Amino acid sequence: MKRLLNEWGVTSSRESLLFMIYAVVFHIGIMGMNDVLLNFYFVSLGHSEETIGLLQSIPRLGGFVTSIPVGLIASRFGARRIIIVSTVGLALSFFTLVFFPSLPALGLSRFMLGFLYGAQQIALSPLMFALVEPEKHIRFFAAHNVLSMLGMAFGSLIGGFTPALMVALFGQAARVSDPHTAFAYGLSLLLAGITGVLSIWPLLHMTTDTVKQQRRAQVRQARIRWGRLFLLSLPLLTFGFTGGLTFPFYNLFFRIRFAQPDHAVGTILSLAWIGMALIPLLNPLWEQRFGRVWTLGITLSIAALSFFGLSLAGTLAISIVFYVLAASFRNVMQPIFQPLVMSHVPAEQHNIISSLNMILWNIGWFGATAISGFLQKEYGFALIMQIVALGVLFTAASVVLIFRQRTVDAAASEMVLKLEEPR
Numbered sequence: 001m002k003r004l005l006n007e008w009g010v011t012s013s014r015e016s017l018l019f020m021i022y023a024v025v026f027h028i029g030i031m032g033m034n035d036v037l038l039n040f041y042f043v044s045l046g047h048s049e050e051t052i053g054l055l056q057s058i059p060r061l062g063g064f065v066t067s068i069p070v071g072l073i074a075s076r077f078g079a080r081r082i083i084i085v086s087t088v089g090l091a092l093s094f095f096t097l098v099f100f101p102s103l104p105a106l107g108l109s110r111f112m113l114g115f116l117y118g119a120q121q122i123a124l125s126p127l128m129f130a131l132v133e134p135e136k137h138i139r140f141f142a143a144h145n146v147l148s149m150l151g152m153a154f155g156s157l158i159g160g161f162t163p164a165l166m167v168a169l170f171g172q173a174a175r176v177s178d179p180h181t182a183f184a185y186g187l188s189l190l191l192a193g194i195t196g197v198l199s200i201w202p203l204l205h206m207t208t209d210t211v212k213q214q215r216r217a218q219v220r221q222a223r224i225r226w227g228r229l230f231l232l233s234l235p236l237l238t239f240g241f242t243g244g245l246t247f248p249f250y251n252l253f254f255r256i257r258f259a260q261p262d263h264a265v266g267t268i269l270s271l272a273w274i275g276m277a278l279i280p281l282l283n284p285l286w287e288q289r290f291g292r293v294w295t296l297g298i299t300l301s302i303a304a305l306s307f308f309g310l311s312l313a314g315t316l317a318i319s320i321v322f323y324v325l326a327a328s329f330r331n332v333m334q335p336i337f338q339p340l341v342m343s344h345v346p347a348e349q350h351n352i353i354s355s356l357n358m359i360l361w362n363i364g365w366f367g368a369t370a371i372s373g374f375l376q377k378e379y380g381f382a383l384i385m386q387i388v389a390l391g392v393l394f395t396a397a398s399v400v401l402i403f404r405q406r407t408v409d410a411a412a413s414e415m416v417l418k419l420e421e422p423r
Contacts, residue, residue, distance in 0.1 A: 009132035009140030009332045010147075016131045016140070018202035022083075025202075029195025030090055031148075031186065032155015032273065033162065036266045039251050040163075041185035045101055049252075053373025056248040058107055059114025060240075060366030070351075079127035084203050087196060094193030098186040114362070122358050123301045126350040137242055137343075138292075141335040142283040147332070149277030153270040155192075160266015162188040163336055172284040179262065188267025202239040204252040224349060233356040234343050235398045239333055240361035242391040245375075245384055246307075250323070253381050258316045268320055275328030280335050292340045293403045298331060300396035301317075303329035311385035330392060340403065 002011065011017050043054045070082065089112065094108040132140045163184035167176055178185045252266055254260045279299075286295040306326035313319040338357075345353050375384050 004027055007136070007139065007342075010137065011205060012132050013141075015206050017352040018129060018206050019127070019203040020144065020147055021202040022199050023148050025199035026087060026196060027148045027151035028074040028158075029192040030087070030094075031201065032152035032157075032270075032271035033195070034094070035152065035164070035247075036156050036159035036251055036269055036315045037185055037188050037192065038263070039248065040180070040255075040262065041097070041354050041418070042106075044180060044182040044185050047103075048102050048373070050373040051103070053369055053371070053376070055106060056372070057118065057244070057366050057369035058110040060244070060369065062111040062114025062116075063118030063121075064114075064366070065414075066115045066122075066358075070119045070355060079123035080203055082123040083120050084200050086116040088124070088397035089116040089202050090120065091193040091196030094189050094196070096190055101182065101186075118358050118362065122351065122354045122368075125342070125354050125357075129339065129342055129350060134372075137208050137339040138287050138336065139284050142280050145280045145331070145335040146190075146277045149273045149280075153277065154271030156266050156273055157222065158266075159188065159192070160263040160269075162191060163262060163309075182292040182341070193325060206214065219327075220406075222288060224352065227318055229345065229349070229353055229356050231402060232344055233360050234402065235337070235395050236357050237360040237364045238391045238395045238398065240364025241368045242307075242330070242364075242388045243361075244323065244365035245372050245388050246327075248369055249376070249381075252376070254319075255318075256376075257318070257381060260316070269325070271320065272324050275324040276331040279328040280332050282334060283336055286332075287336070293334050293400055296336055297396045297400040298342075299329045299332040300399070301394050303327075303332075304393040304396065307385050307389035311382045311389065337399070344403075389395035399400040 006012060009016055010020050039052055039056075042055060047055070093109050093113040093116065097106060099104075100109070121352075128144060129137065163179035163181075166184045166187040167179045167181075170187065171177055174183055178184070206207070209279060250269060250272070251265050254265050260268065283295065286299070289295075290298060303326050306322050307330065310319060310322035310326055313322050341353055341357065342350050367399075372384065375387075
């Protein structure tokens with residue numbers, strides 16, 4: 001097991017292991033528990049589908065605002081420091097959701113969450129790219145995905161039971177007996193925020209942002225070709241759009257379409273997170289067999305077919321199968337696309353391309369969540385899933401068209417960087 005973890009980059013260094021511990025705890029609280037609880041909290045406050053869709057879209061505006069500034073300053077301040085500060089801010093945004101539940105305050109809290117999450121995500125990929133050797137990039141990103149999704153699965157699972165637990169522990173004092181209340185959901189979100197704060201402990205024990213990052217900062221600055229960088233990031237526009245139409249609303253999908261209670265929804269969502277963890281484990285094998293570009297083309301096409309099947313499924317069991325397949329194969333994108341796009345740009349531009357990735361992803365996500373509430377009310381989830389199927393298929397086609405003529409061996413790219421570094 002120790003040898004396997006080393007081969008996948010998890011234990012390549014003390015820093016890489018600490019980073020992975022952070023990722024697991026962060027995804028349990030900030031991502032997994034939040035994924036189950038947030039929309040139900042908004043419903044308990046009396047908000048409609050359209051309002052919830054708007055609240056889910058606001059974080060993407062925050063992410064859009066933060067993208068370029070963070071990309072430009074990340075090299076100066078260090079990715080690790082940016083991740084620590086943004087993670088603490090993310091956790092605190094959960095507290096504002098609970099203690100200031102008015103609609104304007106909720107909107108401001110959601111904006112700050114998007115702002116800080118955008119900063120965290122921009123700093124994440126360049127740091128990961130620098131933590132391990134080039135030959136371990138795909139495996140390390142896949143391992144990060146596995147552990148993160150397992151953390152989200154655990155968070156979703158316990159998140160479904162947390163409101164009832166909060167009522168059992170504190171309900172008598174507050175004279176609350178119903179777990180489907182703002183009181184129960186609010187306490188559960190506070191627990192998620194506390195878990196997020198605890199996640200920074202491993203990062204505080206990382207000594208540096210890695211020596212490799214410091215060496216790469218010395219490489220001469222290459223001219224930034226914005227048009228080329230934009231083209232390389234373009235697939236994330238439709239990828240973000242399909243995510244925005246689905247991921248914030250899966251809990252409502254199973255609640256509205258199949259009348260499932262909180263704990264059942266949490267269990268169903270956890271199944272998808274487990275699938276999203278296990279399927280990308282095959283990324284290194286697929287990369288070796290098909291290459292990075294065609295791996296994304298094939299797996300995203302499978303995801304598109306699964307979303308179409310989900311739109312037609314009439315029973316809960318069949319819907320769960322299609323849901324797990326759709327979410328799992330769609331999730332192959334991120335662990336491969338990030339190292340793919342970074343292998344096409346100089347190391348000193350990794351923060352910038354990460355920012356552009358976040359900008360386009362946020363634009364797509366914002367547009368989708370802003371209209372999702374309207375689509376749910378007027379047309380239902382069947383049409384939404386069919387739109388998502390087309391969007392995922394378009395993303396697959398764009399990756400192939402953009403990168404098939406640009407594929408560069410990652411190891412060769414790293415060798416060029418090493419030759420350029422001052423001795």
